[in-house]
Amino acid sequence: MTYGDNPVKINERKSDDPLGLNTYTYVPDIYAIRQRGNLYAYCLNNPLLYQDPGGESIILTCIIVGAIIGAVAGGGYAAYKSHQELGYVNGWWVLGGAAGGAALGGLAGWGVGAAATAIGAAMTAGSGGVLGTTIYQTWQQSEQAVRNLIGSVTTYADRVFNTPFGQRVADGFNTTSSVLAEAKYGYVSLSQFVQQQIAKDAYLLQQGTAKAIEWHFYVSQATGQGGPSAPLLQELLKNGFKVIFH
Numbered sequence: 127m128t129y130g131d132n133p134v135k136i137n138e139r140k141s142d143d144p145l146g147l148n149t150y151t152y153v154p155d156i157y158a159i160r161q162r163g164n165l166y167a168y169c170l171n172n173p174l175l176y177q178d179p180g181g182e183s184i185i186l187t188c189i190i191v192g193a194i195i196g197a198v199a200g201g202g203y204a205a206y207k208s209h210q211e212l213g214y215v216n217g218w219w220v221l222g223g224a225a226g227g228a229a230l231g232g233l234a235g236w237g238v239g240a241a242a243t244a245i246g247a248a249m250t251a252g253s254g255g256v257l258g259t260t261i262y263q264t265w266q267q268s269e270q271a272v273r274n275l276i277g278s279v280t281t282y283a284d285r286v287f288n289t290p291f292g293q294r295v296a297d298g299f300n301t302t303s304s305v306l307a308e309a310k311y312g313y314v315s316l317s318q319f320v321q322q323q324i325a326k327d328a329y330l331l332q333q334g335t336a337k338a339i340e341w342h343f344y345v346s347q348a349t350g351q352g353g354p355s356a357p358l359l360q361e362l363l364k365n366g367f368k369v370i371f372h
Contacts, residue, residue, distance in 0.1 A: 193228040193229075194228070196227035196228045196229070196230050197224040197225070197227050198224075198227070199227050200223040200224050200226050200227020200228065201220045201221075201223050201227065202223075203227075204216075204219040204220045204222060204223025204224070205219070205220045207219065207223075208220070261344065261345045261346075261347050262311070262347065263347050264311075265309070265311035265312075268309045268310075268311045268342070268344040268372075269297045269298070271342075271344075271372075272297050272298045272307045272308075272309040272340075272342050273297065273298040273307075275298075275307075275342075276298050276299075276300045276305050276307050276340070277300050277302070277303075278297075278298035278299055278300055278307065279299055279300070279301055282295075284299065284301070285297070285298070285299045287326070287330055287335060289325075289326045289329045290329065291322055291325045291326050291329065292322070292326065294323070294326035294327065294330065296308065297309045299336075303337065303338070304335070304336050304337040304338070305337065305338045305339075305340060306327065306330060306331075306336040306338070306340070307339075307341075307342060308323065308327070308339075308340070308341045309344065310341060310342065310343045310344065310352075310354070311344050311346055311352070312344075312346030312348075312349055312351055312352055313346075313349070313351040313352060313353060313355070314343070314353070314354050314355065314358060315354075315355040315358060316354075316355060316357040316358040316361060320358060321361075324361055324362065324365060324367075327339045327365070328365045328366075331366065338368060339365075339366070339367040339368065340368045340370055341354075341367055341368070341369055341370070342370045342371075343369070343371050343372065344372050345372075352371075353371060
């Protein structure tokens, strides 16, 4: 069970139980949780055979996991409270606590799954390939590739826009679709310069000058690296940009 393998007992009580029963709370094993760094765990380590293009399985998995964890936590807490207040573990209290915890846990799991699916969709929507399969020798070649890809205007002046944060020189802009594109070569972090670019693009998107913003990432032939850092990716998605890996 993802995020719940080998649950462990905590708060175990026996000596103070007048009926001689063990009372305890189950919690997920932290080591089992850490093992779930494997991104293919939910598809049984076979992403080729078990595919989930729509992300429904991720959401369902999160709901189930959240409900189970919530039920265990809710039931355990109810058992503790009933023992504390009544002097014994009341089964109805435990059942009610488990049901309430399952409902809350399932709701939280749905939120996590939906968010993960949305991020995954935004990252891959319109992608021209998998990061690392398209490698150019220079950043100039990657910019030209983006212009060719979106059918950008060729003149420099048509790719310059004024914003409150200064001029924005886009790597590519299609006047028909109003798609503005940025090409990034190699590994890119959220530097002050990149933050300014994001602010300018967000302004152009809000004003309707651009109907869509695309940031394309290419691997550098010199370094063998490419793509955005985690903070940069989060910032791009937060602003509604399309992130495309090549």
